[in-house]
Amino acid sequence: MISIRTEREIDILRQANAIVAQAHKQVAKLIVPGTCTRELDEIVEALIRDAGATPAFKGYHGYPASICVSIDNEVVHGIPGKRMLRAGEIVSVDIGACYKGYYGDAATTHPCGPVDAVRLRLLDITDIALSRAIKAAKAGNYLNEIGTVIERTARQAGFDVVRNYVGHGIGVEMHEDPQVFNFDAGEAGPRLEEGMVLAIEPMVNAGTCDVRVKRDNWTVVTRDGKPSAHFEHTVVVRNEGGEILSWCDDPVWGIRDE
Numbered sequence: 001m002i003s004i005r006t007e008r009e010i011d012i013l014r015q016a017n018a019i020v021a022q023a024h025k026q027v028a029k030l031i032v033p034g035t036c037t038r039e040l041d042e043i044v045e046a047l048i049r050d051a052g053a054t055p056a057f058k059g060y061h062g063y064p065a066s067i068c069v070s071i072d073n074e075v076v077h078g079i080p081g082k083r084m085l086r087a088g089e090i091v092s093v094d095i096g097a098c099y100k101g102y103y104g105d106a107a108t109t110h111p112c113g114p115v116d117a118v119r120l121r122l123l124d125i126t127d128i129a130l131s132r133a134i135k136a137a138k139a140g141n142y143l144n145e146i147g148t149v150i151e152r153t154a155r156q157a158g159f160d161v162v163r164n165y166v167g168h169g170i171g172v173e174m175h176e177d178p179q180v181f182n183f184d185a186g187e188a189g190p191r192l193e194e195g196m197v198l199a200i201e202p203m204v205n206a207g208t209c210d211v212r213v214k215r216d217n218w219t220v221v222t223r224d225g226k227p228s229a230h231f232e233h234t235v236v237v238r239n240e241g242g243e244i245l246s247w248c249d250d251p252v253w254g255i256r257d258e
């Protein structure tokens with residue numbers, strides 16, 4: 001069952017997501033060579049708690065941190081630790097918060113210093129895929145139009161979308177119905193209605209879509225070792241297309257209009 005949220009609930013979801021966006025804004029300034037990923041986690045956890053919210057990921061199925069930091073060949077769910085960022089890497093940061101019982105969830109991928117052309121294009125294409133998907137989060141469309149446009153965008157660029165992990169409904173739980181595939185699932189799925197709230201999160205690989213989980217039982221990496229990018233926004237379905245609740249003014253992602 002896909003929940004339809006009232007405008008009052010959407011306001012609280014917007015507040016939860018604003019906390020997530022504030023955290024992204026602070027993190028962005030620290031994506032420089034030499035930053036330790038654990039530092040990022042500590043800063044975000046403090047910011048979320050100071051805002052009167054709780055980190056949504058911490059303790060979720062035993063996840064040990066408040067954010068996920070996934071570098072280069074890491075796709076998602078990288079655990080912050082002693083590792084330091086290096087120039088040339090791309091760094092996905094995923095942040096979730098729960099505020100007054102409602103969830104915010106958003107991710108973006110940063111270049112650390114100058115990065116090569118493939119990585120730059122991978123960031124570009126994944127952001128464009130998310131932007132198109134948000135436009136497709138329009139009342140009256142079928143859910144599958146979201147995954148279809150993401151897959152088409154990635155493939156046209158010669159990239160591939162991860163199939164083992166998907167976006168999701170979000171509201172009073174971090175993961176609610178429906179699953180939001182990043183590919184054409186082969187059937188239209190439910191019709192989207194105003195007030196449905198979705199976390200849309202394409203993961204795009206420079207090589208093939210094959211992934212595996214590392215020995216830490218969390219970190220998802222590409223099997224071919226090639227880089228991967230991940231962009232996510234929490235979005236409410238509107239008649240005009242998706243409205244971004246996790247809006248961040250710096251950096252901005254998910255609104256690419258080519």
Ligand code: MF3
Pocket residue numbers: 056057058060061063068077094095096105106107168199232
């Ligand atoms: N944005 C991710 C998701 O929606 C983050 C989950 S990390 C976890 O699934 F640790 F909480 F699982």
Ligand code: CO
Pocket residue numbers: 105167168199201232
């Ligand atoms: Co998510």
